[in-house]
Amino acid sequence: MTDPHVASHEQEVTGRPSTGLLSRINAVVARLGMYLSVTGLLVIVTIVFYQVFGRYSLRMPRAMSAAARCSSTAAGPRSMGRRPVSPSCTNKAAVGT
Numbered sequence: 001m002t003d004p005h006v007a008s009h010e011q012e013v014t015g016r017p018s019t020g021l022l023s024r025i026n027a028v029v030a031r032l033g034m035y036l037s038v039t040g041l042l043v044i045v046t047i048v049f050y051q052v053f054g055r056y057s058l059r060m061p062r063a064m065s066a067a068a069r070c071s072s073t074a075a076g077p078r079s080m081g082r083r084p085v086s087p088s089c090t091n092k093a094a095v096g097t
Helices: 009-014 021-057 064-068
Strands: none
Touching: none
16 A cells, blocks of 8 residues: 655656555654654644633733743843833832842
């Protein structure tokens, strides 16, 4: 049985599918890579959905999004390299001194 997703030059030239060892290994690696990439994409979409649902529907931002906000180094083009500080990220004891 031939895999319709694996095209080879040999199949076009001779009319029969390539059955070499490397072709079979390549087909397995390509299929595993496809499954891994789809799984990774689904994991990312699930995490983002969970973050958005928790923040806006439950009014409870998740701990990892709050930690990422405080440790962010993405300063933006107009901040001249300074990191914006969120009021929730500052040390309460250091503010009074």
